[in-house]
Amino acid sequence: MANPVSHVGYKAVRFVQGLGSLAAFTADIARSALTPPVRFAAFARELYKLGVRSLLIICVCGLAVGMVLGLQGHHTLVRFGAQRSLGAVVGLSLIRELGPVLTALLVAGRAGSATAAEIGAMVVTEQLNGLRMLSIDPVSLVIKPKAAAMLVVTPLLTALFIACGLYGGYLVGVGLLAGDPGSYMSSLRSAVNFHNDIECCMLKSAVFGLLLGLIATYRGYTSAPTAEGVSAATTASVVISSVTVLLTDYVITALWGI
Amino acid sequence: MDRSPLRDFFVGLFVLAGIAAIAYLSISIGGFSWHGPTGLKLSAAFDETGELAVRAPVVIAGVRVGEVATIALQDDFRARVEMDLDPTLKLPTDTSASIVTAGVLGDRYIELQPGGDEKLLKSGDRIAFTESAIVLERLIGQLLYGTTKGKAADHGTGAATTAPVQTP
Numbered sequence: 425m426a427n428p429v430s431h432v433g434y435k436a437v438r439f440v441q442g443l444g445s446l447a448a449f450t451a452d453i454a455r456s457a458l459t460p461p462v463r464f465a466a467f468a469r470e471l472y473k474l475g476v477r478s479l480l481i482i483c484v485c486g487l488a489v490g491m492v493l494g495l496q497g498h499h500t501l502v503r504f505g506a507q508r509s510l511g512a513v514v515g516l517s518l519i520r521e522l523g524p525v526l527t528a529l530l531v532a533g534r535a536g537s538a539t540a541a542e543i544g545a546m547v548v549t550e551q552l553n554g555l556r557m558l559s560i561d562p563v564s565l566v567i568k569p570k571a572a573a574m575l576v577v578t579p580l581l582t583a584l585f586i587a588c589g590l591y592g593g594y595l596v597g598v599g600l601l602a603g604d605p606g607s608y609m610s611s612l613r614s615a616v617n618f619h620n621d622i623e624c625c626m627l628k629s630a631v632f633g634l635l636l637g638l639i640a641t642y643r644g645y646t647s648a649p650t651a652e653g654v655s656a657a658t659t660a661s662v663v664i665s666s667v668t669v670l671l672t673d674y675v676i677t678a679l680w681g682i
Numbered sequence: 683m684d685r686s687p688l689r690d691f692f693v694g695l696f697v698l699a700g701i702a703a704i705a706y707l708s709i710s711i712g713g714f715s716w717h718g719p720t721g722l723k724l725s726a727a728f729d730e731t732g733e734l735a736v737r738a739p740v741v742i743a744g745v746r747v748g749e750v751a752t753i754a755l756q757d758d759f760r761a762r763v764e765m766d767l768d769p770t771l772k773l774p775t776d777t778s779a780s781i782v783t784a785g786v787l788g789d790r791y792i793e794l795q796p797g798g799d800e801k802l803l804k805s806g807d808r809i810a811f812t813e814s815a816i817v818l819e820r821l822i823g824q825l826l827y828g829t830t831k832g833k834a835a836d837h838g839t840g841a842a843t844t845a846p847v848q849t850p
Contacts, residue, residue: 472689476696515711580700587703590711614746617737618712626704 449642453571456564463569470573474535478581481534482527486585489526490592493517497593498601507603511612514593519616519625523586525673528632530585531578532665536640539570540661543644544654552645567645571637578633579626586625628676632669639665722767723751723805726779726792731761732815734781734790740765742794747771750792765792774799778811790815 497513543566546552552562590612597603616622640661647657731753740748748767756762765779776797781790794809803809 468690468693471693471696475700476692479696519707519711576697579704580697583700583703583707586707613711616707616711618708620737622708622712625707 445646446638446642449645450638452563453568453638453641456561456568457572459564461564463565466565466569467573470569471577473538474531474570474573475577475580478531478534478577479584481530482581482585483588485526485530486523486588487592487595489522489585490514490518490589490594491596493522493589494593494596494601498597498603507597507601508607509611509615510593510597510603511608511610512615514597515590515612515616516621518586518589518593519621521673521677523589524582524625524628524632525669527582527585527629528578528636528669529666531574531581531633532636532640532662532669535574535577536636536665537658537662539574539637539640540644540647541654541658543567543570543641544647544657547644547647548649548651548654550649567641571634571641574637574640575630575633578636579629582625582629624676624680627680628673631672631676635668635672636665639668721748721805722769722771722773722803723764724767724773724803724807724809725762725764726809726812727756727760727762728781728812728814729760730781730814730817731763732781732783732790732817734763734792734815738789738791740767740792740794742771742796747794763792769805773803775801775803775807776811777803777809778813779809780813781815783816
């Protein structure tokens with residue numbers, strides 16, 4: 425331990441071990457997703473907890489982000505006499521970047537942390553071990569519905585976030601700053617292209633949803649069976665999810681973006 | 683694992699709202715434009731494309747009818763521009779294509795001027811009559827140096843060579 429070189433080595437081995445165990449966990453979920461008990465009721469309950477309960481925060485944040493984009497965009501564009509392209513500025517920034525990323529960050533904070541804490545608490549109270557005693561696979565009953573719900577919920581919430589954001593930009597650009605409603609919508613429509621922008625946006629948010637579900641459930645599942653362990657798992661879930669989302673966003677944009 | 687009708691109703695509502703938002707973004711905002719395999723694909727060769735970009739609009743009489751699909755260099759060092767147009771368009775074979783600029787410093791786009799021929803262009807055809815982009819810097823260079831012949835020779839290729847070329 426005193427030797428700094430071997431400390432680095434120890435950390436590296438731990439990191440690779442962590443990656444390997446995450447991969448094994450992912451394979452476990454994939455296998456249980458393909459084998460019969462569908463767990464539809466649990467899936468619907470998770471959709472409610474992760475999706476419906478996040479709806480308000482997503483819509484309010486989307487509206488706020490859209491309004492800020494409208495205001496900032498207007499003040500910048502007015503210098504060039506280009507207020508007519510406000511719709512394009514708001515729409516493209518929301519659809520290409522801010523929508524998927526901010527939604528993923530909000531979902532990580534709102535739903536990912538709750539998921540990790542819930543599974544962590546199950547580990548502490550030995551509920552998962554209890555399930556194993558009854559020869560019920562906890563991955564199938566507890567983990568799979570949560571990860572699947574996260575994958576489904578994130579693109580839906582992203583679309584709602586963007587719709588609210590577009591409306592927020594419209595409110596500020598047209599309502600508050602007395603812009604022209606026709607030019608807002610027409611610059612928005614002519615700038616946004618389905619194949620380049622909307623597809624890229626949906627792809628991003630689906631990847632984010634997958635990652636959020638995996639990270640949150642993995643952190644909860646492997647948390648130490650103590651109160652401190654649960655709190656560490658919750659924190660780690662939010663931190664790792666956020667960093668992963670931002671890094672993955674760059675990679676996806678670099679690979680598929682134009 | 684109780685089923686509660688109210689909760690299921692909200693979940694259904696949420697999923698439907700999400701799908702509706704995706705559909706709105708795709709269809710109304712994104713607009714399934716001229717991207718189907720049935721689109722009318724035409725190509726044209728230009729001596730100079732300026733800053734013409736992929737996905738720049740193609741217009742007829744100011745109405746957008748398609749977009750630029752690819753820009754590549756041909757063997758004879760001219761630029762080959764492929765356009766993806768509205769498949770319902772009926773263009774005569776003597777249609778001409780010119781690269782123009784929106785405003786003084788605006789974006790480049792392609793304007794088509796339909797001719798009067800009775801034969802129509804088919805997908806994959808080549809537009810024979812093209813007018814290249816006007817490069818503003820060269821025009822200014824010609825204005826400044828082009829008037830006195832000696833100076834134009836001194837400045838060599840950059841300033842003196844090209845006025846916008848009409849290619850048959």
